[in-house]
Amino acid sequence: MPTHGSLTKAGKVRGQTPKVPSRERHGTISITRNKDNFRKRFVLKRVPGQNKPGQRRRK
Template identity: 50%
Template structure:
């Protein structure tokens, strides 16, 4: 193989030089509160997750509308 990008003796040099930074943990929401929020969004308000103008949301809106000629 003609040439290699840097010698293997220098592998991992930059990663070993960078200081270790501890990640701050993000607390998860309480499941009861999270489930209640999801319930209100999905069932009560009938909002679907994701982008409002996505193909799935448009299909769901059409399915929820009454068909032409039906009451």
């Protein structure tokens, strides 16, 4: 069974592509994230998934 392309050309395009530096990513502070999660789950009584205003809570 013939192969598709030769192994000598493997990685040619990736090697020619210029390196783009990645941007620095910052996550939320854990205390703030936990406070937001508590408010969503217990104060607003939201369940995982999409929550529309006035939607009944599933049990």
